Amino acid sequence: MASKLTQSNKAGWAFALPGFALIAAFIILPFFFAFGLSLTNQRLISPNPTAYVGLDNYRNLLGLAIITLEPERDEAGQVIRDADGAVQFPRVRTITRSDEFPQYRGMREWFRWQSGEDARIVIASDVVFMKALTNTLLFVMIVAPAQGGLALCLALLINQRLRGINVFRTIYFMPVVVSIVVVSLLWRFIYDGSDGLLNNMLSGLTFGLFQPVDWLGNPDTALGSIMAMSIWQGVGFHMVIWLSGLQTISPTLYEAAEIEGASKWQTFRYVTWPGLRNTAVLVLIVITMQGFALFAQIDVMTNGGPVDSTQTIVFQAVERGYGRQDISGGSTISVILFLLVLTISFIQRWLTRERT
Amino acid sequence: MAALKPDNHGLRLAVRYAVLVLIAAIFIFPLVFMVMSSLKPDFQLLSDTSSLRAFLPVGDISLNNYTAAFARAPVGLFVFNSVLVTGLTVLLSLFVCSLAAFSFVFMNWRGRDVVLTIIIATFIIPFETIAIPLLLIVSQLPWIGLDGFQIGWLNSYQVQIIPWIADGLTVFLFVQFFRDLPKDLIEASRVEGASWWQIYRKVVLPLSGPVIATAAILKFLVMYNQYLWPLIVVQQEAYRPVMVGLGYFFQLNPAWGEIMAYLTLITVPVLAFYLVLQRAFIASIASTGVKG
Numbered sequence: 001m002a003s004k005l006t007q008s009n010k011a012g013w014a015f016a017l018p019g020f021a022l023i024a025a026f027i028i029l030p031f032f033f034a035f036g037l038s039l040t041n042q043r044l045i046s047p048n049p050t051a052y053v054g055l056d057n058y059r060n061l062l063g064l065a066i067i068t069l070e071p072e073r074d075e076a077g078q079v080i081r082d083a084d085g086a087v088q089f090p091r092v093r094t095i096t097r098s099d100e101f102p103q104y105r106g107m108r109e110w111f112r113w114q115s116g117e118d119a120r121i122v123i124a125s126d127v128v129f130m131k132a133l134t135n136t137l138l139f140v141m142i143v144a145p146a147q148g149g150l151a152l153c154l155a156l157l158i159n160q161r162l163r164g165i166n167v168f169r170t171i172y173f174m175p176v177v178v179s180i181v182v183v184s185l186l187w188r189f190i191y192d193g194s195d196g197l198l199n200n201m202l203s204g205l206t207f208g209l210f211q212p213v214d215w216l217g218n219p220d221t222a223l224g225s226i227m228a229m230s231i232w233q234g235v236g237f238h239m240v241i242w243l244s245g246l247q248t249i250s251p252t253l254y255e256a257a258e259i260e261g262a263s264k265w266q267t268f269r270y271v272t273w274p275g276l277r278n279t280a281v282l283v284l285i286v287i288t289m290q291g292f293a294l295f296a297q298i299d300v301m302t303n304g305g306p307v308d309s310t311q312t313i314v315f316q317a318v319e320r321g322y323g324r325q326d327i328s329g330g331s332t333i334s335v336i337l338f339l340l341v342l343t344i345s346f347i348q349r350w351l352t353r354e355r356t
Numbered sequence: 357m358a359a360l361k362p363d364n365h366g367l368r369l370a371v372r373y374a375v376l377v378l379i380a381a382i383f384i385f386p387l388v389f390m391v392m393s394s395l396k397p398d399f400q401l402l403s404d405t406s407s408l409r410a411f412l413p414v415g416d417i418s419l420n421n422y423t424a425a426f427a428r429a430p431v432g433l434f435v436f437n438s439v440l441v442t443g444l445t446v447l448l449s450l451f452v453c454s455l456a457a458f459s460f461v462f463m464n465w466r467g468r469d470v471v472l473t474i475i476i477a478t479f480i481i482p483f484e485t486i487a488i489p490l491l492l493i494v495s496q497l498p499w500i501g502l503d504g505f506q507i508g509w510l511n512s513y514q515v516q517i518i519p520w521i522a523d524g525l526t527v528f529l530f531v532q533f534f535r536d537l538p539k540d541l542i543e544a545s546r547v548e549g550a551s552w553w554q555i556y557r558k559v560v561l562p563l564s565g566p567v568i569a570t571a572a573i574l575k576f577l578v579m580y581n582q583y584l585w586p587l588i589v590v591q592q593e594a595y596r597p598v599m600v601g602l603g604y605f606f607q608l609n610p611a612w613g614e615i616m617a618y619l620t621l622i623t624v625p626v627l628a629f630y631l632v633l634q635r636a637f638i639a640s641i642a643s644t645g646v647k648g
Contacts, residue, residue: 019452023478034488162376169638172379243642321487334489338485
């Protein structure tokens with residue numbers, strides 16, 4: 001190579017510097033700051049100097065323990081039952097506020113189950129964060145396969161040679177260019193408990209048999225409703241990525257399959273799917289990263305409610321870091337989120353690896 | 357049999373189109389609902405949701421909601437802010453990122469590969485994981501503006517623009533594109549004594565139309581639809597972009613007709629833009645997936 005001609009240290013740095021400096025200052029620096037700040041008690045504005053607090057922030061978020069409560073007994077040793085026959089247990093407070101168990105101080109009940117006569121209770125330092133964590137994981141675990149799978153179906157549908165097929169591709173992709181904030185607001189109308197479009201449609205289809213549901217106001221349906229809307233909004237994006245993957249598969253392979261007399265399913269199974277392997281990994285990772293970032297939908301539609309059923313990790317990070325100006329708490333959540341995203345991406349890469 | 361076959365084919369075709377149209381309806385109905393509702397008074401808007409009238413321009417149709425929305429909130433200001441922030445960021449991003457990519461692909465300099473690797477590695481950092489520490493950083497940065505020297509970027513245009521100029525994906529898109537350009541062309545210009553700047557400006561940029569369109573569209577979508585970042589760094593109305601300005605309509609009793617008018621106003625231009633350039637939009641999304 002004509003290395004003399006292209007060798008240019010000064011000019012090279014000068015060209016790269018604006019971009020690199022901006023990325024360093026506004027992506028890399030805050031990324032490392034997050035780790036550093038998570039070990040302090042930094043606030044956005046504070047009269048007190050910042051102090052190093054070790055892993056306290058992590059303990060306050062992730063502290064978990066299982067305690068066992070024995071049922072209350074009367075003097076004869078009989079288990080006390082209430083009017084409904086339910087076993088009576090002492091209150092969790094008797095442990096979390098007791099001086100006997102300083103390690104459980106300030107923790108609250110997350111959930112419990114019955115084990116023999118005893119009750120096992122999972123207590124957490126931060127129950128809301130635990131719910132945010134499980135909601136986000138649930139969201140990703142359901143949305144990733146559902147959205148990826150539906151997007152593939154749409155891509156296969158759009159990949160047919162039909163007159164006017166581009167019109168449909170354009171329409172399916174349309175929600176992607178609309179802001180998620182606008183989409184979330186519109187879907188509040190669809191999900192509304194009294195006048196909602198969804199309730200009206202379902203009741204029309206069942207000739208009035210369907211009982212209206214307050215989709216976003218009910219803890220059992222709120223997260224699922226947000227999942228459905230998110231899938232609707234983003235599926236066109238992944239359809240396009242699948243489509244570009246489909247178009248890299250050589251037509252000669254399909255011709256060969258046809259000559260061999262392969263069925264449609266066989267063609268998909270042995271020609272299409274193997275050709276989409278890299279696309280599949282990419283789609284899965286992109287949806288996962290988007291899923292973990294779930295925020296705007298929550299902020300516009302439910303604010304984390306009802307009863308914390310739609311809390312998410314990013315919503316919690318913003319509520320603390322911005323809402324309560326607790327930068328260190330928000331940073332700690334950010335670090336936990338990053339480690340989660342990284343771990344899940346590695347697991348996905350490993351599960352979808354080329355098997356030899 | 358021979359007579360049956362074409363019929364059968366026609367039927368299958370009809371079924372295929374029916375499926376396609378049904379799915380299209382699922383994707384389009386909330387947007388139709390939005391536009392139609394923006395033309396109706398509140399009481400009619402709410403009562404129409406119980407029938408297909410929700411998707412039709414029937415009843416008491418007017419543009420009153422639009423005038424009311426403008427009267428209630430500084431809509432023009434919000435739109436101006438969004439257009440300014442989006443436009444400037446897109447332009448600066450194209451310039452800064454293409455310049456860096458140029459130096460990675462065409463020039464030899466010490467540290468080049470390390471810097472490129474670091475930039476590509478930032479792909480795995482979702483913005484949501486740096487938003488909070490970045491909030492602290494920008495709240496402490498100095499700025500010299502028209503009002504003189506001050507500390508802290510909160511409530512400003514620059515806080516919405518500068519952190520978003522450079523990103524790994526845009527640099528990467530340019531790098532990918534430049535790698536497919538003929539190297540001889542650049543070396544020939546070098547032999548003729550052209551400066552690096554001249555080569556970038558006169559040789560490479562004129563060939564870069566497709567990647568500029570791709571990068572511009574992706575940046576445009578990200579910037580215009582910004583929500584989380586302006587929500588936490590801009591409290592003053594003067595700098596508020598359209599998506600955050602929406603909060604204005606949710607004081608006390610939301611006036612749904614006005615909200616629908618505002619949503620239509622901020623969404624329809626983007627949709628129109630998309631419909632005109634749909635090939636470029638879809639190609640730009642597809643290009644993020646090609647070799648990633």
